[in-house]
Amino acid sequence: GAVVSQHPSRVICKSGTSVKIECRSLDFQATTMFWYRQFPKQSLMLMATSNEGSKATYEQGVEKDKFLINHASLTLSTLTVTSAHPEDSSFYICSANAGAEPGETQYFGPGTRLLVL
Amino acid sequence: GNSVTQMEGPVTLSEEAFLTINCTYTATGYPSLFWYVQYPGEGLQLLLKATKADDKGSNKGFEATYRKETTSFHLEKGSVQVSDSAVYFCALSDLGYSGAGSYQLTFGKGTKLSVIP
Numbered sequence: 001g002a003v004v005s006q007h008p009s010r011v012i013c014k015s016g017t018s019v020k021i022e023c024r025s026l027d028f029q030a031t032t033m034f035w036y037r038q039f040p041k042q043s044l045m046l047m048a049t050s051n052e053g054s055k056a057t058y059e060q061g062v063e064k065d066k067f068l069i070n071h072a073s074l075t076l077s078t079l080t081v082t083s084a085h086p087e088d089s090s091f092y093i094c095s096a097n098a099g100a101e102p103g104e105t106q107y108f109g110p111g112t113r114l115l116v117l
Numbered sequence: 118g119n120s121v122t123q124m125e126g127p128v129t130l131s132e133e134a135f136l137t138i139n140c141t142y143t144a145t146g147y148p149s150l151f152w153y154v155q156y157p158g159e160g161l162q163l164l165l166k167a168t169k170a171d172d173k174g175s176n177k178g179f180e181a182t183y184r185k186e187t188t189s190f191h192l193e194k195g196s197v198q199v200s201d202s203a204v205y206f207c208a209l210s211d212l213g214y215s216g217a218g219s220y221q222l223t224f225g226k227g228t229k230l231s232v233i234p
Contacts, residue, residue: 004160034221043206043226044161093160097220103149103168103210104220110160 002028004096006109013084014117021079021112023094029074030096034106035067038091050077084116119144123207123225130197130232138192138228140181140207148209150174150183150190151222155204164192164205197232204229 003026013019023033032051036044048069050056056069066088068080077096081088091113095106123140130136142148152164152174165174170185179194190207207225 006160041227043224044222046221046223049221095161095222101220103166105151105163105166106210106222107163108153108161 002107004107004109006094006112008112010113012115015085016083019081019084019114021092023077023109025075025096028098031099033071033077033094033096035079036093038093086116089114089116119209119211119223121207121209121223121225123228127229127231132199132232132234133196136194136197138205140190140225142188142209144209144211146211148211151208152181152192153206153208199232199234202230202232
């Protein structure tokens with residue numbers, strides 16, 4: 001089956017630093033990748049949608065200058081949390097799909113837990 | 118906008134009990150419907166899906182039927198096992214409204230299932 005990896009799985013950083021999270025589709029080319037944020041005991045909140053070679057589309061309320069997304073290739077997207085603060089601590093999850101058809105399955109990475117001190 | 122409502126948990130069942138997790142949705146178009154499962158410490162995995170009305174998705178003994186008349190996609194399993202303990206997310210896929218031009222998932226809040234021996 002399709003596999004999506006994320007790195008790192010867990011990161012602890014000091015307030016004010018930037019953190020980069022990688023999302024890779026290992027055995028398929030992802031036309032679209034998605035970044036989600038999941039708060040404890042809550043659902044996944046879509047942050048942005050990125051297509052290879054173009055700028056990401058951010059959901060309302062998500063700061064594009066805060067959460068930089070780069071979709072450099074069909075197998076790699078990165079999310080950089082710039083000048084992280086404690087309120088950015090969360091579980092970040094990426095997903096990818098191979099096509100753009102109705103009912104296309106999204107394949108999820110295992111998530112990255114970010115803790116900002 | 119689109120939304121998904123699923124029954125709140127946690128749900129605790131004894132092994133071999135019957136499981137139902139209710140899910141209803143609101144969508145302006147004709148969405149595809151999904152159940153994803155998140156096992157402890159792992160990422161989300163697709164459990165089953167249905168792309169049009171009256172379709173039944175099934176996998177690993179779980180099944181759900183796309184009911185357009187009641188806008189529902191309830192998850193059922195006749196006999197649960199301890200290994201089914203996880204968080205279950207109902208989701209719908211529809212064209213995003215943020216201009217991304219891609220099919221985006223909208224998730225319910227998740228239902229935690231614990232199965233005891």
